[in-house]
Amino acid sequence: MDDQNRNLILATALSFLVILVWFVAFPPPEPAPREVSEAVQPADIPGAPAADVGAPGDEPAAAMALPRVDIDTPRLVGTINLQGGRIDELSLRDYRETIDADSDIVQLLRPEGTAEAFYAMWGWRPGSGLDWDAVPGPNTAWELAEGDRLAPGRPVVLEWDNGAGLTFSRRFEVDENFMFSISQGVQNSGGATVRLAPYGLVSRHGVPSNLENFFILHEGMIKAADGTLTEDGYGDMDSYRFSEREGTPALVTEVRENGWLGFTDKYWMTTLIPQSGQPFTAVARYVPARDVFQTRADLPTEVVGPGESAQVTTMLFAGAKEWSVIRAYEADLGIDRFIDAIDWGWFFFLTKPIFAVLYWVNGFIDNMGWSIIVLTLMIKAVLLPLAWKSYVSMAKMKELQPEMMAIKERAGDDKQKLQKEMIELYKTKKVNPAAGCLPILLQIPIFFSLYKVIFVTIDLRHAPWFGPFKDLSAPDPTSLMNLFGLLPWGAPPPGSILAYVFIGILPILLGVSMFFQMKLNPAPTDKMQATIFAWMPWVFMFVLGVFASGLVLYWIANNVITFAQQYFIMWRTGHRPDLFGNILGGMRRKKGNAAK
Template sequence: MNFIRYGLIAAIAAVSIMLIHQWTQFKDEKHAQVAVERSNQTIVDTPTYNVPEATESSHNGDVPVDRGDQQAVTLPAKLEQSRYTKVNTDVFNVVIDQHGGDIVSVSLIGHKETQGKDGKPFVLLERTAQRTYVAQSGLIGLDGTDTANGRPMFNSAKSTYSLADKDTLHVDLTYTQQGVKITKRFTFNRNQYTIGVDYLINNQSSQEWKATLYAQLKRDNSEDPGANSSGMGMKPFLGVATRTNEDKYLKFTFKKLREEEFSAKVDNGWIAIVQHYFISAWVPPKDGAFYYSTYVTKNNMNIIRFKGESATVAPGQQGKISASFYAGPKDQDTLGALAPGLDLTVDYGWLWMVAQPLFKVLVWIHNIVGNWGWSIIFLTVLIKALFFKLSAASYKSMGRMRKFSPKMQQIKEQYGDDRQKQSQAMMELYKKEKINPLGGCLPILIQMPVFISLYWVLMESVELRHAPWMFWIQDLSAMDPYYILPVLMVGTMWFQQTLNPPPPDPTQAKIMKMMPFMFGIFFLWFPAGLVLYWVVNNTLSIAQQWYITKKIESGEIT
C-alpha cells in the first residue's frame, strides 16, 4: 500500500512539474514574441502644434510654462520630409525628434531583448503605439523656445550620424529666433551611455536674451518590459527616483505620483525613471540650485522634471546651458561617478547593508574566474568559511542530540504523561551533555539574511542578466529551465535532515520531512544562480555536519 501511495505522489509531482514547465515555456515564448513586436514598432509622431494650457497646474501639456510674459514661437508652415535624426554609437542607437529636440528612442546594443545571438537590442526609450517613454528638454521663460504656443522645429544637417571609429560625436540641431541662433548639441562618447546636452546661444540681436532650462522624463503606465519572470513576490521597482538636500534617495511608484505631487529645490541632484536592470536619468550641472517636481498629465503620463534658474546672454555675446542624460544599464560605478546617490537606484531592498558587500565580493571573484556561475560557487565557499565555527557549534549540538536520542526516548517513556518531570529530566540531560535543542535552527537563521540579500543581488544586478554558467544554465538570473537545480536542492536538503536527530513530537517530525519538498516548490521559480548557491551551501553543510557527527559518535569529540 505504501508503494502505491508513494507512486501516486511521484506521479502527481511529475505531472505538476511538466505543467509548470509548459506554462513557463509558453510565457517565455510570449515574452520573446512581444520583444520582437516592440523592436519592430515605428515611432509615433506627436502633434507638431502642441498647445498646452497656460499654467502647469492644469496638468495638460508636456512643457512647463512659466507664468508671465510669453514670446510666441513661429513654427514652419511645412515639416521637412524627415523630422527624425538617428544616431548610432558603439553602445546604443538613438532617435531624436527635431520637433523639440526630444530623445524618443534608445535601444541598447550590448543588452538584448531576449537571450541568444538573434536577440535584438533592448529598447529602453520609445514612443510607439505600445509605449511612451521619452526624454525631453527645452528652454522656457521670456525668450524660451518652448512656450504655450508650441515647441520649436529644429534643423539637422543630416538625418543619420554614426560614431564609427571616432571617440566623440557632436550632433547639432539648430534654430533661429529673432536674431538669436540656438544650437541644441548632443555629445556622444565611445563606450559611454551618457549624452551631453548643451544649448549654445549666439545672441546677435540688439536685445538681452533670457530663458530657463528644463529637462524631464515622461512615461506612461505600461509594464516594465525588462522585468524578469523569476522570483516569488519580490517584484523589481518601477517608478521615478530622485534625491533632495535631506534625502539621498527618494523613489515614487507611478501610483503614488497620482496621489501626491513632489516638489523641492535641490543642489547637486538628479531625476530618474527606474526599472528592472535599466535606468534613464537627467543630471543638471553641479553648480546652482534646481527646482524638481513631478506630476501626472490629464492623459496619464507620468513626468519628473527639473528647472534651472534663468540664464542671460547679453547682445553680441555667446552662452551655454548644459545638462547630462543617461540611458543604459544600472551600473553602480558609472552611476555613482555621474551623480551622488544615483548608484542607489540599484536597489537591494532593506538588507542592502548585507547585499552590497556580497555584490562587491562577487564582482571581485568574477574578475578572477570570469564566470558568474563559478563566482557564485566560490562566494558560497567564502560565506561558509566565514560562518564555519558558528555552524560547527550548531552541528556539534545536533550530533550530541543524535547520539543521546535513545536516552531522550527512555526519559519520555519513563515519565509518560508527566510533562513537568519529563521536561525537567530533559533539561538536566541537555545541561549535562551540552546539548542545545534549538541548535538545528541556527544554520538556517544564519543563512536567511545572506539568502535574501543574494536573491536581490541576482535579481537586481544587470551584470548577471543573461549571464551563463555551463551546460543547461544559460541565464543565472532566470529560473532553471529543466528544474535540475531545484531537484538537487530538495535532495541535499532531505539528506541533511537524515543527519539530524528526529524531533520528539510525531507531528513536528512529519512537518520536517515535508520541508524539503515545500521548499522545492518555491525554488522552481527562483533564479538559477540563487538555487545554485543553496545547493552548494547544502553540500558543504552536509560534509561538515557528517564529519562532526561521525567524530561525536566515535567519541573523538565530546
C-alpha cells in the first residue's frame, strides 16, 4: 500500500471520524417552542372560504362528552370517539416505553384537548346546494348502529341523519395488525341531487416531544404520490402555513392512481391510504394559529341523486413500522412504496438487502446480537475472494517495507525519483499497492448501511443480546462506574461527558480488536501517518462508545473476522506475520525515542 493510497484511506477514516464527533458533540438544535395562541374556530379566520375551513375538521371539540366505542385487537387498544366519529385514542400492546416489564405501553394517538393531541378523522365537504350543517363535521354526534367494539372480524358502524333527506354512515374495520378500513356512505332520500366530496385527515398538535432530531433520520410528514416519495420535517412544514389572507393550504399534490400520506416517527407511523387506483388530492399544511400540522386526502366529488347512495373507502395505517407487516401491506394491498416508510437512507440499495438478510437470519436464531455476528460472517464470506487478493498484496507490501525505506532514504526530497523507484519496485515484485485499499473502502458504505439498519428499524428496538446487553439499539450499558455491569446501576447517560470517559466493555473490545487488526498491515513510512494510525483504534474506541451497542458489536465482529481472515491468508501464502514481534518492536522503538 503506497503513501497515496494510504493517504486516501487516512482521509476517509478521519472524515468519517470528524462527522461522528461533530454530530454527537453538536447535534442539530431542538425546534424552538412555538407560542400557541388560544384555539379559534376556523370560521373566525378572516378571508378563509368555507370549502377549506370545514374540510380540515379541526375545530375544538364540544364540551359535551359522548360515549366511546372500544378498539380491541391482538396488537391495538383504544377507542373511537362518537363525537366526530374519529379515532383519537390508540396504543400499541406489543411495545413499551422502556425495557422495564412494567413500563407503559406506547400510546400513538391522543384525543384533542390533551397534551400532544394526535388523531385521524373523516368527513364530507358540501357542494352546490348544501352547507356545512348538512354534512357531518368534527363535532357531529354519531350514533352507534352496529357492533359494540371494533375487533378483527367485528366491524363497527356509525350513523347520522341530517334531518334533510341525507343519512350518513361510517363503517370501521380493522385487521390483526395495524390497518383500519373506513367506509363513508351517504343515502339520499330527498328530492334533489346533491354533490359532496369525502375526505380523510390526520391532525397533529405541535411538534412531538420525543422527536429524535438526528440528521440521518426523517420524522414528520411523509407522502407517496404516483411513485414519488416526499419527506418534510416539522420545520419544513412551517413553510406550508395556512394562508389567513387566501385561505388555501400551501402544499397540494394531485395523485392520479396510487398514494398515501401522514406522519412518521422513528418507529411509528399514522397514514391515510386511499384505495389503489383512486385519484385524490394530497394536502399538507401547518396552521400556526393553533400550532397544528395536518395531512389530508381529498377524494373526488360524489353526485348522489334522489333515492341513490354513494360509498367510498379509505384505509388508515396506525402502528409500528415493522418490515414484515409493511412489506405484506405493500404486496397484498398494492400500496406503492409503502416499504419506504422505513427511512433506508442514501445507501438504500445496501440497507434494504442487508436488513432482509438480518431479518432472515434472526428468524432462525431469534437473537439480534448473534444474528449481527452471523450477518458479519456472511458479508465477509461474500467479500472473501476480493479480500484474498487484497491481503496477499498487503502481505507482500509488508515484506517490501525494508526496501521501501531504503528507496525513501536514497531519494530524499526528490519526489519524482521516489515515485519512479517505487513503481519499478512494484513491477519487479508484481505487487499492486491499490489492492489493499478495496476492502477498507467497501466496508465504509456497508458500515453506514448497517448503522442505518440498527438505528431506524424497530426490530432492533429493545432487542436483547445476553447478560447486561438488553437493548442493542442503545449504547453499551456497562462502564467502569458500574464495574462493567456487576453493580445494580446504569452507565453514565448518553450525551454526557462521563459517557465518553467511562466507556463500556464493547467499546474497549472494539479498540483492542482494531489495534490487533491494524498490526497485520504494513506500517506507514511517514512518521505523522504512523502516529495517526497508532492512535486511531483508541480514538474510535471512545467516540463509538456512545453509539448503539449493536453497531459496536458489528464492528468488533468485523475486526475479529478480518483479523482471522488476514492472518490465515498471510500464513497460507507463506507470509507468516510476526504479530507479537511487531507489537514488541513498536514498543521498543517508542521507548528508544522517549529515551532520546
